[in-house]
Amino acid sequence: MSANAHGPSEALKGLVRRQYFWGIVAIALLLLVNLIKDPGYLAVSIGSSGNLVGNVIDILRAAAPIILIAVGMCLVVATGGIDLSVGSVMVVAGAVSMEFLKGAPDTVGSGLAAIGLVVVVSAALGAVNGALVSVVGLQPFISTLVIMLAGRGLAKVITGGQNTSATNETFRWIANGYVLGLPVVFLLALLLAVAMGLLVRRSALGLMLEAIGMDAKAARLAGVNRRALLFTVYILGGVLAGFAGVFATASVMTVDVSRTGYQLELDAILAVVIGGTSLAGGKFNITGAVVGAILIATLDKTVVFLGVSSSATPAFKAVVIVVLCLLQSERVRRMFRQRRAAGAARPAEREVVAA
């Protein structure tokens, strides 16, 4: 995803044209707001055990699960689908791992076994979505809606309606540990995001996903195996959401069956849209999704920092997503284009940049 730029000014111009540039601007603005309220907000100090400590590090830590579900959602949206079940897959993953660790010894082995179990369970849930979408041919939102609503019930059945907690140092380290002074969760999330990005962009996979999203029929005629790809994408989305669930529960080593992952579908969709991926499908931008996820984590922290109840944040996010959807809509774009065309004095500057 390199901009075809020749100089630093060209590179900057290319960056400004990318939609996620505005995500970065928004992050900077939010941090500025916090900085005005507390001049020491951005300070990062070295904690007692040599780790970086500070609000920014907290934001990165909070962004980790969102990055994962956003990357998964990004790929699903590229095919023209949607995955509303990510939040519920997270809570099921948390419930499974906590129930397993509750009875297991506090060893590295059982921590890894719990993660393996999470991968299996979340891949199974993703496979249900994938099968319903690709084999049965249901609309993506209805199949994933069923998992979204039934998944939370499933988590409650797994834990017997309780908020199960457990102890396991390995598992806890994932969420609370540090490597090179940075939180493990963030590094892991970034690593997975980069791996996914390389996987889809260095192979034809990304192109084929976009082909399905643009025109499923044309893609089939071009020899793209739609069924297998959709299946893969929903399973990937499920597994990434499962990891996100591990991240979310491991920090407190408790699964809250009614709150873990609750309404995180919107966070994922929002991150994807902020990153410049159109919900209509056909194109995607993983870097953008990561920027979007960090923006959402910053927004969450800012809202709480400014003293608004955290349960009210969905309202703010809903407003943001409505605005973004409006900006993506043809009607508003036409309005802007007309205004720009009327005021365009230097049309030569608006050359087309190959994306």
Next chain:
Amino acid sequence: MSALTTHPTAEPTGVRALAKRLSLHLDTLPTAAAVVIFIGMIVYGEAAYGRIVQFNTLSNLLINNAHLVILTVGLTFVILTGGIDLSVGAVIAFSSVAGVMLMNAGWNPWLAMLLMVLIGTAFGAASGVLVQYFHVQPFIATLAMMFLGRGLASILSTVPERLADDSPLRSLGTQIEIYDGPKVDDIVITPGVIIAAIVVAAAFFVLHRTRTGRTVYAIGGSEQSAALMGLPVAATKMWVYIISGTLSGLAAVVYTARLGSAQNITGIGWELDAIAATVIGGTLLTGGAGFVLGSVVGALVLGLMNVLITRDGGIPPEATTIITGGILLVFVLLQRAVLARRRE
């Protein structure tokens, strides 16, 4: 707009009419299935647990599900056009919390009740504008409304808001005894049930006897064809979301009247119940075919399922959403099978 009006062609009479009606009934297969399931559940419940087929239980079934019936009717309109409304549960949460808080703050209760309904209307109108004029996918637009409603309700309050004991809103939940049976086996209804019945009757009339209703079906069949025929597609699509929103507001009034309190977590997952009820009742998720009376049966099937789960005691109540989701899936698959057969 060209004033194209559709005149129904002359109906064939006699045996041929009957045959034609029966052949049309392939559409009604899921509805018939829902009725069969409902009867089957009653028979099974009576045989396994007893005390199902009696006035008391059936009255309570209606009273406890009046709000769901109202929701389902609203959703039937939206789904018939091929859209979806995921915001109904959250609209109920915001509307009921706002209404109860205003009443407790000394507002005229009737005015507050009107406002509760209008809150629903506003949410519906917002979804409608997003869907129709900005071409946002229905589920994204209404998902945003869902989070907005839930977030606004949480801003207002995160604890149960209790309605004053002498509030007139409670009068909508008072039980009226119609027939005095032996012991407590009476036929009882509440004004909420009457409201639900009126809503169902009005919806039936609008959908099957008015131009708006035919347009709703036409849009679901093929939006493009409907537009080419000169039907008011844009206005009707706005209307279905407004109807669904308004009925969510009304359902909030009925539910709050029965419960006597409101909370920001009220109605989580009710969108699944309402969608499931509509689909069980035979409305195609892709739009264009369905029956509002079938949706009522669908709502009652879900209500009866809850009664049976409670009576059984062996199934954890947490599993209800899994079962509802499962039933929804089965019916969606059934619809696809029927549609696939019809295409052949």
